[in-house]
Amino acid sequence: VLLTHLLLSPRFNWSELTPLGLWGRTLGLQTENSQFLLEGMPFRIFGGSMHYFRVPREYWEDRMLKMKACGLNTLTTYVPWNLHEKERGKFDFSKNLDLRAFLSLAAKNGLWVILRPGPYICSEWDLGGLPSWLLQDPEMQLRTTYKGFTEAVDSYFDRLMRVVVPFQYKKGGPIIAVQVENEYGSYAKDPNYMTYVKMALLSRGIVELLMTSDNKNGLSFGLVEGGEYQPKMVMEYWTGWFDNWGGPHYVFDADEMVNTVASILKTGASINLYMFHGGTNFGFMNGALEADEYKSDVTSYGQPLPLPPMIESKASYGAILLHQYISLWDVLPTLLQPIKSELPVNMENLPLNDSMGQPYGYVLYETVIFGGGQLHTQDHVRDRAQVFVNTMYVGELDYNTMELSIPEGQGFRQLRILVENRGRVNYGLTLNEQRKGLIGDVFLNKTPLRNFKIYSLEMKPAFMKRLRVSGWSTVPDYFVGPAFFRGRLWIEHQPQDTFLKLQGWEKGVVFVNGQNLGRYWKIGPQETLYLPGPWLRRGGNEIVIFEERTAGRIIQSVDIPYLGRTQYVD
Incomplete structure (x- = not known):
């Protein structure tokens, strides 16, 4: 009775409604002029981003409770395709990737959800969340209606939407909106692509409000035919910035940020804090940028807002x-089985026993040389290589250093090139060029090296x-x-x-x-x-x-x- 009274009261703030406090759902989240409506009543989104794949599962609920304590009513999250389908056709929604459990917790803790399922998510995440095995196809055109890409997306969405659809608002769940792709106007290589993604969502049972996000210049290119500009909302108000190795640690001035947020709210707009809680790029999952030069992101992601009291205590051990x-050279003969190839093979196309291709980590290329001279990569190292003659360190090669002097020596010797994938670019127009390892010939005295032993070092x-x-x-x-x-x-x-x-x-x-x-x-x-x-x-x-x-x-x-x-x- 009390809840009914509140719903009927003109003074009731619908933005305070929670997923467990609303029934009779028919209209869902809608737009009218410059505002959102929920079941026909004015509704403002006070959102914060938290990515389940960057936070240990044991801490999901703690972070959600902190969101509620800060006055937020909506959680936004991306969905990383490259974790849920690490190998083509093998899907994982368990443990820290249990999206069902994450969405259930959001509802339990009174948070609506805006889901951003991609397939591309950017997110300063390796290849923007796209699985690296897509690049096994030499003709691949990512984020287009190229058949090889859409077939893979269709298969992934078939599986993902089985998880997502039951958690939609109109089915009693917390999801009030779903994003169509991500910032496509800044990429815009295929005018038919956004329509394809929209239909891929609708045909698999998505019935909630569809939305997109982009910068001012890209927004007009990222709209789907028949779409319209949404109410006033800042979809990504950055509370921090990502760092690159070798650069500074970026921090926003707290007072200036508070003033800006206050001014946005005074206009009546909705807002999403990106990130509310940054989390960590565990493993090899960090992304990279490639504008004037290649820069890979660090392991930590973002700078979280100041949290309310009762922060978990930390320990100093x-x-x-x-x-x-144990030296890597001692590990090779006992734990690693080499692949033999006349030509160098990029990481994604290595014919491994348990799967086709290696997504992350290191690759060691070994070949036999006689004598020394000038080693030149022709810019075929992705992204950084250490060079050894037998076990003697010679130097490093990367985007800037493409040539090394190999010392002379008698007899046949092993030339070893240990290549690190430092993270695939997650944003920009070079997504199709993100193959790693040695992506082409390497030359000694202008002669291409041949007959390699190649060791996969993904460190699974x-x-x-x-x-x-x-x-x-x-x-x-x-x-x-x-x-x-x-x-x-x-x-x-x-x-x-x-x-x-x-x-x-x-x-x-x-x-x-x-x-x-x-x-x-x-x-x-x-x-x-x-x-x-x-x-x-x-x-x-x-x-x-x-x-x-x-x-x-x-x-x-x-x-x-x-x-x-x-x-x-x-």
Whole structure:
């Protein structure tokens, strides 16, 4: 009775309605002039972005409760195709990718949902969320009506919409709107593409309000025929900015941000804070930009708004000694089966045993040379390579350095090129060019190298498990990578979140109990890696570090993150 009275009261603010407090749903979210309507009544969206795939599942509800405490009524999230379908035709909606559980929690905690399912999401995420196996097709045209792309999208949407459709508003769920693709006006390579995506959603049961988001210049190109401009809404009000390796840590001035948000709200507009909670690019999932030069994103993502009281406590577990190591060269003959190929093969097209193609990580190319001379890549390294003669380090190659001198030597020697995929570009017009590894010939004295042994180093959980029982040795007084280093973090009580500081280490990846925390690099700005408490356990916790070059002896577990020297964004 009380709820009915509130609904009928002209003073009732429909923006305070929650998914569990409304029934008789027929109209859904609509638009009228400059405002949104929910069941015909004025409704304002006070949104915040949080991506389930960037946050440990154990913390989803905590972040949602903080949203509610900040006065928000709507959660927005992307859906990452490249995680849900890592291999073509094999779908994963379990554990941290359990979208059903995420949407159910949003409803339980009184949050509406704007879903942004892509297929492209940008999101400073590898290839904008598109799976790298699409690039196995040499003719692939991403984000167009090219048959090879639409067939893959159709298959993915067939599976995804089975999860999404029951959670729509008109079916009793929290989803009040669905975005059609993402910022397509800034890409706009195919005038038929947005209509295709719209129909792909409608034909699979999407019945809620469709919307799109773009910058001012791109919006007119991203509209679907028959569409219209939406009410006043800032779909992505950036509360922070993403960082690139080697750059500063970007921060927005809090007072200026509060004033801007206040002025937006005074106009009666709706708003979505991007991000409310940034989270982490765990593993190798960071994206990159390629304008004047290639720049890959760091492991942390965004700077969250100040949170209300009752923030989870963090722990400092002190120094952790990495007392064991095993060289990459010792791992090769025992744990990795090489692929033999006359020509270099890019990462995505490696004929691996368990799947076709390698999406992330490193690839090692080995061949035999006689003598030395000038090694030239012809800009075929994607994105960064270390070069070795046998086990002797020679130098690095990347977008700027394409030539190295190979020292002379007697007899036949192994030339080894260890190539790192630093992250695929997630925005711009070069999406079709994001194949990684060696994407073409490399030349020694103007002669193309041939007859390669190629080792895949994606460092999947199965590989890390086999590595655990390999022949580890005590770390010697002098050591250098590439190598794996191992130590143990002992925890007496209930584990808490912590941050790992890798001072004295150069560049690599950290694994804790088999979980890939992401990349570190001494050039910064980020100097600590986030380690969620749920990924730890009482007692011993195994820490494995893959270090490319210079290794330290210890890492520090600290209770305060350090994301780098600050530069305020205007």
